[in-house]
Amino acid sequence: MQGICRVLRGTAATLAFVSVAGLAQAEEITYVSGAVGNAVQDFKTIVAPWEKETGNKVTLVPMPASTSDQFGQYRLWLAAGNADIDLYQTDVIWAPQLADQFVDLTEAAKDLVPQHFPSIIESQTVDGKLVALPIFTDAPALFYRKDLLEKYGMDVPKTWEELTETAKKIQDGERAAGNKDMWGYVWQGNAYEGLTCDALEWVKSFGGGQIVEPDGTISINNPKAVAALELAKTWPGNISPEGVLAYQEEESRGVWQTGNAVFMRNWPYAYTLGNGDDSAVKGKFDVTTLPTGGDNKTSAATLGGWNVAVSKYSKHKDAAISLALYLAGPEAQKTRALIASNLPTIVSLYDDADIKAKQPFMPAWKNVFLQAVPRPSAPTKGKYNEVSSKFWSAVHNTLSGDGSAADNLEILEADLEDLKGSGW
Amino acid sequence: MLFALVCVAAWPLFRTIYFSFTDTSLTNLYGGKWVGFDNYLSFRQLSSGRILWRGTLVDPAWWNAVWNTVRFSMVSVAFETVLGLMVALVLNAQFVGRGIVRAAILIPWAIPTIVSARLWGWMLNDQFGIINDILLNLGIIDHKIAWTANVDTAMFAVLIVDIWKTTPFMALLCLAGLQMIPRDIYEAARVDGVHPVKVFFKVTLPLVRPALMVAVIFRALDALRIFDLVYVLTPNSKATKTMSIISRENLIDFDKFAYGSAQSTLLFAIIAIFVSLYIWIGKVNLSGEGER
Numbered sequence: 004m005q006g007i008c009r010v011l012r013g014t015a016a017t018l019a020f021v022s023v024a025g026l027a028q029a030e031e032i033t034y035v036s037g038a039v040g041n042a043v044q045d046f047k048t049i050v051a052p053w054e055k056e057t058g059n060k061v062t063l064v065p066m067p068a069s070t071s072d073q074f075g076q077y078r079l080w081l082a083a084g085n086a087d088i089d090l091y092q093t094d095v096i097w098a099p100q101l102a103d104q105f106v107d108l109t110e111a112a113k114d115l116v117p118q119h120f121p122s123i124i125e126s127q128t129v130d131g132k133l134v135a136l137p138i139f140t141d142a143p144a145l146f147y148r149k150d151l152l153e154k155y156g157m158d159v160p161k162t163w164e165e166l167t168e169t170a171k172k173i174q175d176g177e178r179a180a181g182n183k184d185m186w187g188y189v190w191q192g193n194a195y196e197g198l199t200c201d202a203l204e205w206v207k208s209f210g211g212g213q214i215v216e217p218d219g220t221i222s223i224n225n226p227k228a229v230a231a232l233e234l235a236k237t238w239p240g241n242i243s244p245e246g247v248l249a250y251q252e253e254e255s256r257g258v259w260q261t262g263n264a265v266f267m268r269n270w271p272y273a274y275t276l277g278n279g280d281d282s283a284v285k286g287k288f289d290v291t292t293l294p295t296g297g298d299n300k301t302s303a304a305t306l307g308g309w310n311v312a313v314s315k316y317s318k319h320k321d322a323a324i325s326l327a328l329y330l331a332g333p334e335a336q337k338t339r340a341l342i343a344s345n346l347p348t349i350v351s352l353y354d355d356a357d358i359k360a361k362q363p364f365m366p367a368w369k370n371v372f373l374q375a376v377p378r379p380s381a382p383t384k385g386k387y388n389e390v391s392s393k394f395w396s397a398v399h400n401t402l403s404g405d406g407s408a409a410d411n412l413e414i415l416e417a418d419l420e421d422l423k424g425s426g427w
Numbered sequence: 428m429l430f431a432l433v434c435v436a437a438w439p440l441f442r443t444i445y446f447s448f449t450d451t452s453l454t455n456l457y458g459g460k461w462v463g464f465d466n467y468l469s470f471r472q473l474s475s476g477r478i479l480w481r482g483t484l485v486d487p488a489w490w491n492a493v494w495n496t497v498r499f500s501m502v503s504v505a506f507e508t509v510l511g512l513m514v515a516l517v518l519n520a521q522f523v524g525r526g527i528v529r530a531a532i533l534i535p536w537a538i539p540t541i542v543s544a545r546l547w548g549w550m551l552n553d554q555f556g557i558i559n560d561i562l563l564n565l566g567i568i569d570h571k572i573a574w575t576a577n578v579d580t581a582m583f584a585v586l587i588v589d590i591w592k593t594t595p596f597m598a599l600l601c602l603a604g605l606q607m608i609p610r611d612i613y614e615a616a617r618v619d620g621v622h623p624v625k626v627f628f629k630v631t632l633p634l635v636r637p638a639l640m641v642a643v644i645f646r647a648l649d650a651l652r653i654f655d656l657v658y659v660l661t662p663n664s665k666a667t668k669t670m671s672i673i674s675r676e677n678l679i680d681f682d683k684f685a686y687g688s689a690q691s692t693l694l695f696a697i698i699a700i701f702v703s704l705y706i707w708i709g710k711v712n713l714s715g716e717g718e719r
Contacts, residue, residue: 071680074680075675075679075680078453078679078680078682079453079679082453082454082456100682103454104454184554192576193576193662194662194663194664195662195663244553244554244571244573245553245571245572245573245576245577246552246553246554246571246573246575246576247573247576248573248576248577248662249553249573249575249576249661249662250576254552257554257555258554263554385682386681388680388681388682389680389681389683392676392680392681396665399662399664400665403576403577403578403664404578405578405665
């Protein structure tokens with residue numbers, strides 16, 4: 004009897020040891036991220052070396068492409084203290100709104116941080132707390148069809164006015180030649196965060212400020228912003244399909260990649276996909292900075308970018324932090340740049356020979372990146388989503404013919420003043 | 428049973444109503460302070476003597492959403508009732524393969540709303556959508572229409588999809604009512620040589636009315652709190668935003684949890700009032716006993 008007991012106790016101890024060791028060695032981590040393009044497959048490739056090294060497993064939970072939709076879901080999970088998700092891929096604008104729910108990464112990332120662009124690190128720092136680590140940065144550019152511009156003997160447009168003209172001319176020419184589905188310019192006109200990005204670019208490149216200035220002043224109601232929106236208003240149904248007012252990134256890429264658009268405004272991820280074997284525009288296009296407008300000399304590209312944050316409620320914090328550091332580190336960023344054409348946030352990678360060879364457009368993107376304009380998420384703090392929603396609604400109304408740009412921006416200014424109250 | 432009801436229905440309801448009187452935010456669910464009716468209606472006198480009104484009850488976005496919801500509910504339920512009754516009448520007749528047709532007609536109802544919304548989203552797509560293609564080829568339209576993007580057609584698109592989806596459910600409820608009608612009444616009408624149209628209005632309709640009234644209330648309840656279809660199918664434009672959508676927006680996107688709770692509470696109140704009125708005016712019998 005004693006013998007049996009001893010054997011049992013021994014077995015139990017062994018079992019306990021095995022399971023503890025097992026837990027310590029191989030943890031199952033969940034990572035949640037929006038999915039555009041090939042995001043799911045790409046992620047597997049990127050994390051494979053980390054999984055191999057640590058023995059941990061990462062499961063990617065794919066979310067809808069719309070960042071507004073992702074945000075709602077994340078906020079619910081975080082408010083409920085959900086422990087199922089260990090890491091969140093977060094948009095550059097979310098840091099101030101979700102800061103309380105994430106682990107401070109300052110200490111863990113102190114060696115890695117100096118390798119990144121300081122401005123990006125700064126955007127993820129809230130009250131001295133490093134909320135998330137950047138894994139790639141984003142700035143949209145103008146995609147244009149080299150072959151079509153050549154065919155019609157036209158230059159790459161430098162201003163929005165030129166773009167409107169060029170797009171119209173080529174569109175009409177192509178349609179007359181039998182391609183009835185041809186459009187001049189596709190972009191993101193759905194009433195969501197993406198429209199805020201598009202419209203901020205128009206306004207800023209016309210010299211109309213950036214909605215709410217860094218010091219908190221509401222600047223959107225000005226003649227230059229009105230002029231920008233009035234020009235954009237002429238596009239839907241003219242050089243852009245009417246449906247552009249319901250397009251997000253993927254819908255515009257759909258039209259572009261089937262060869263039915265002369266110009267497209269989109270993020271870098273569309274570059275690799277556009278050069279894929281199944282793409283009708285493979286090798287026929289190039290990218291440049293977005294145009295300027297209204298005699299203003301500098302163009303603007305809305306600063307995007309994604310980061311990785313560790314949930315405060317995670318049960319695998321150490322492994323999660325290790326993964327976050329890996330994803331924000333040079334190895335993962337390089338892979339990501341090579342396979343998904345995402346722009347690295349690590350400065351030295353822009354001089355990397357492999358990246359230069361595989362993604363020749365990336366050095367060119369440095370110019371785009373230099374003119375990047377941040378959305379006013381820092382000055383407006385927790386109210387940013389509402390500011391953005393009010394802005395995109397005003398723009399969407401203008402574009403769909405509900406009120407003039409001047410009227411809508413005047414109302415928007417009043418609404419924002421109400422929202423601001425005594426301070427952001 | 429009562430305990431379960433309290434847990435799943437009464438508690439969340441009371442909590443929402445409670446939240447609507449506080450300044451709770453989603454990041455700080457337990458730290459809200461009592462603010463009274465401020466989320467519904469409050470005013471502030473400026474130094475100039477002007478009075479500023481605040482709160483949901485003076486929020487134009489809210490009233491726009493109420494109007495959208497009511498308009499949507501009226502039109503969709505009206506169409507679904509008429510079409511559902513028509514389908515039920517057909518299914519009630521004896522013909523070969525009736526079982527298969529009955530099952531087949533339920534398919535739209537069986538597809539989850541989110542899936543059918545996506546499905547229709549693609550079909551209504553302005554560039555590659557099949558609907559535009561068909562209409563173009565038939566010569567009904569001369570250029571591709573952006574159904575879900577255009578402010579004028581967005582509500583129409585939502586209505587079409589909802590009617591497509593829910594008519595089978597209406598048909599099923601109507602069919603159940605029709606099958607309760609004793610066959611010999613029709614036998615007698617046929618012997619007397621009464622015109623079928625007259626039979627429908629004098630016999631079928633009055634007898635199927637109780638079932639129809641219940642079906643309508645089921646659908647109206649659903650329609651008044653519609654969310655998924657609108658959220659997925661149309662961009663959040665002013666033309667289609669409903670009460671549920673706007674309160675979700677405040678609850679989650681804008682971190683105005685209390686304000687969103689106030690809107691949810693109003694939504695609940697509007698539905699409760701509507702249903703009470705309907706039952707009272709329509710003398711609907713929900714007890715399950717036969718009409719006296």
